[in-house]
Amino acid sequence: MVNKGASSVIDDDDNHGQEHPYDTDPHEHLEFAPFVGKEFNTEDDAKEYYNNFAYRRGFSIRKGNHYISAKLKNVTMVQYVCSMEGFPNKPANQSAPEKEKTCTRTGCKARFKIRLQEGVWKVSVFEDIHNHPLVTSLAEKQSLRSHRKLDSEGKEYIRDMRAQDIKTANVHKFSGVRHGGTKNLKFKRKDAINEIASQNRKLVGTDVEATLVHFQKKQEKDPEFFYDVEVDDSGRVKNMFWVDGRARRAFQEFGDVVTFDTSYKTNKYSMPLAPFIGVNHHRMPIIFGIAMLRSEEKVSLIWLFQTWVKAMYCKEPRAIITNEDEDSAMRIAIKEAFPNIIHRCCQWHVLRKAGDHFGAIYSIKPGFEDELKRVINRSMTVSEFEKGWRDMVQNYDLGNNRHLKVMYEKRSEWVPAYFRGAFFADMSTTHISESSNSTLKLWTNNYSSMYQFVLQVEKIVEGVWANESDEDMANMKAVPELSSFHLIEKDAHQVYTSKVMSIFKGILKKTQLGEVNEVEKDALYEVAINDHPIIQNWIPETYMIKINKSEELVSCTCKRYEFEGLLCSHAIKVMHHVRMFHLPNRYIMKRWCKDANARTKRSNFERSMEFGSTPELEAIRFATLKPQVMSLLKMASKSSDAFNLLQGILDVAEQQMQEVADEQETLTREIDTSTRIPSQVILDPPISQCKEKRKQPQRFNLQSEAKKPRRCGTCGSNKGGHNSRTCPLKKVHGKKREDDDVDSEKGQDVESDGAYEYEDLSG
Structure with a gap:
């Protein structure tokens, strides 16, 4: 198939004295075609013009031969040809098998030659006759090599989209939306992938350096x-x-x-x-x-x-x-x-791990899982937990369970009863x-x-x-929405944030549960909750509340205020009983109030004016003065007059500051070395080579970084330098030896050898 176009020649040496066998196609619109004598300021302008024309025509271009002037020592002639110009090279050894390839050269004669004349590039030859089919659809044109390009705007767009965690395939699709479809894009999905990969390659060996420079820029702004x-x-x-x-x-x-x-x-x-x-x-x-x-x-x-x-x-x-x-x-x-x-x-990790070990026990012994959680979470005191744990182990006959023993030995590190009196913000x-x-x-x-x-x-x-x-x-x-007529709720609405208030409303709702029994008038009360309108099989609970009405003091054995910072329903129920209708100020924890972060949002200058000297105030004052001082130093370095002026001001200021501060550090000290980029070159950490290790988050061995010998998956041995595929036992019907122990971490740990005694920590 032959595609006919325009042909115009000015150089006799380039025409070879032959006429082209193809006439101009009268139906081909060549409004944007270059012509002999057309001028361009630079070689790049000429190349871009011809490439744009090639895109409209449906072919790709590449750079052909060029000429360097011996006199001027620069390029004075450049020729661009169709990508199908020439013929494929034949292999040197005809007997050797050659991999089949798609033919990419057909000897096309289309070309575009420019010459440098008097500082201007002029078209000397333009031939637009092709002996191969031309691309007509936009989707195919974007696949042509010379038209697949990413401009600076496109590259920046791809980087910004990828920085927002948008997949590369979607980046290409979104770019197509901006241009009316991917068929109108001049780059393909592979080009977007290459652009992202090139950005990642730039960080190889300079990853830490780029990170520290980023930190330094952050420090300049903050x-x-x-x-x-x-x-x-x-x-x-x-x-x-x-x-x-x-x-x-x-x-x-x-x-x-x-x-x-x-x-x-x-x-x-x-x-x-x-x-x-x-x-x-x-x-x-x-x-x-x-x-x-x-x-x-x-x-x-x-x-x-x-x-x-x-x-x-x-x-x-x-x-x-x-x-x-x-x-x-x-x-x-x-x-x-x-x-x-x-x-x-x-606690959540402890119970999750327990579920891995107790899976069989939960099935064999119904009710054990609920009882385990009840003993852990509903025990108000250490002694109550100790007794409940013993009764649970005895009732379910689990005195020999190995993992239950491990949990009990570490009980003081995770059981809530041991932390009731400490604040954990829930x-x-x-x-x-x-x-x-x-x-x-x-x-x-x-x-x-x-x-x-x-x-x-x-x-x-x-x-x-x-x-x-x-x-x-x-x-x-x-706008406050009261759910009851309690004045305590009205007081809480004025100070607590909405999220905290929603929790406090639930506490007020629970004050309807239980009965108040007076143990000592205006001093000690008991709240007994014997049933629950919603929860079936409710286990009766009793709480002791101490109260001092004159001093507005109240405390409960559940210690919810000490643990969470909010009064419990039992304490509020007794407060209503003794006619204490307002929320005492001593039980309004500031960290749950609406203005808790008011000081955090104040400007550095406002906080610098606060009275006192703390590490925080010193750092804030230093950070506030630093930009102004650095600006003065830059101005003083411009001339000797400015330098002498600032030098005199600093001498006077230093003397006055010494009189005021005496033994305090001068404000002209250097910035803390811990917040500067170290002077030595810091290298990137070693890249992890184990792909399996990087697939899922795993834990490091906290005891040492030394590599432990890997155990065989068949026999469990870590000796002999073999693995599950080369294990001698695998040849014997793939079975383990009868005396091999099953790793309790991988299977269901139901029982272990020997019972264990419980150590009472309630004292």
């Missing part, structure tokens, strides 16, 4: 932004921690209880993400800093805890909740770094951390670089602050 990096002996990143200024301020109000979780490891370095998470006055999660660790050894954890406390202006939490783990590295690190706080293991599990982890899994994958990982984590943090601001605004506009 003077309270804090980060620190620890490197190993080879100069590679070992641990990294960062936190924004708002989180540091929020910790001063809501940092009484935090959860710490290291179970999320999805990045190409398999470094665990370790966030410190608490709850704000809206009962919503708030992130108090994020770390990435190479390992979970005691040394690394202690470094992280000490760095975190430093970032929080040397303030420590009152309690910390971690995942339940048999390894002691976490416990030891917390004990050494925080000797004065309460450490609690996540955070008994690390579900909040896991919720953030599940969200992060949607934004990252096993091959995310550190820089990309940090950017995605920051999106989650920004979402946290946005949610808090939305709730603050909603609380300002909220």
Whole structure:
């Protein structure tokens, strides 16, 4: 098939004195065709013009030969030809089999030649006659090589879309929507993939450097932004921690209880993400800093805890909740770094692990699961828990169960009865951390670089602050809706946030349960709840409430206020009984009030004017003055007059400051070295090579980083250097030896050898 077009020649040496066998097609519209003598300012302009024409005609171009002038030492002639020009090269060895390929050369004579004359590029030859079919559909034109291109705007659009966790295939589709369909795009899905891959390749070897530069830019915008990096002996990143200024301020109000979780490891370095998470006055999660660790050894954890406390202006939490783990590295690190706080293991993880071991028992012994949860959660005192546990083990004949013994030995680390008197803001599990982890899994994958990982984590943090601001605004506009005639509810509406108020309404509703019995007038009362209108098979409960009406003091044996910060229904029921109708101020915890974060949202200048000297105030004042001082230094460096002027001002200021501050540090000190990029070059951490390890979040061995010998899946042995495929026992009908023990961690742990005695910790 022959496609006829226009042919015009000005160079005799290029025409070879022959006429073209194809006449001009009268039906072909060549409005945009170049012509001999057309001028262009640059070679690129000429190439772009011819390529645009080729797109309309339906063929692809490539650069042909060119000529370099010996006199001018530059290119003076360039020829562009059709991509089908020439013929395929024949293999040197005809006898060797050649892989079949689609023919891409047909000897097409179409060409476009330009020459440099007097500083202008002019068309000297233009031939538009093709001996192959031309592409007519837009969908096929975008596949032509010279027309598949991404401009700077398209590349930026692809990067922005991918940064929002939109898959590459969808990026291509969304781009097509903007241009009326993918058929109108000049790039294909593969080009978008290549663009994203090229961006990832730029981070190879400079991942940490890009991350630290990003932190430095963040610090310029937010003077309270804090980060620190620890490197190993080879100069590679070992641990990294960062936190924004708002989180540091929020910790001063809501940092009484935090959860710490290291179970999320999805990045190409398999470094665990370790966030410190608490709850704000809206009962919503708030992130108090994020770390990435190479390992979970005691040394690394202690470094992280000490760095975190430093970032929080040397303030420590009152309690910390971690995942339940048999390894002691976490416990030891917390004990050494925080000797004065309460450490609690996540109850949810303990019960989930118990479900893996007790699956058979739950089926064989009906009622055991409910009884286990009742003893754990409904025991108000340690002695009550001890008695309930003994009765449960005896009634269900589980005195020999191995895992039940392990749970009992660690009871003081996770059973609520041992923490009734400590404040935990009703955070008994690390579900909040896991919720953030599940969200992060949607934004990252096993091959995310550190820089990309940090950017995605920051999106989650920004979402946290946005949610808090939305709730603050909603609380300002909220109109109280009373569900009862209690004056206590009216008092609570004025101070508590909407989320806390919804919980408090549930507490008020429960005051209808039970009866009040006077034990000692105006001093001691008993609330007995013998039945429940909704819950069947209700187990009677009794609570003792101490009260002092004159001093507005009240306490209950359930210790809900001590644990959660809200008065329990039993205490409020007795308050109504003795005619105490208002909510005492001493039982309104500020962290649950609407204005709990008012100080957090104040400007740095307002907080700098506060009286006193604390690590927080010192850091805020330093951050507030730093931009102004740096501006003066830049102006003073422009000339000797400005330098001398500032020098004189500083001498006077230093003398006056010394008189005021005496032994205080001068405000002209350098910025803390922990918040600067280290002077030495920091290398990227080693990339994890084990794909199986990076598929799902896994735990590191907290005892050591040493590699343990892998056990054979058939015989269970870790000796001999064999595995399940080369195991000698596999040849014997694939059965294990009878004397091999079944790993209790993988199967159902019903019973173990020998009973165990219970140690009474109630005293």
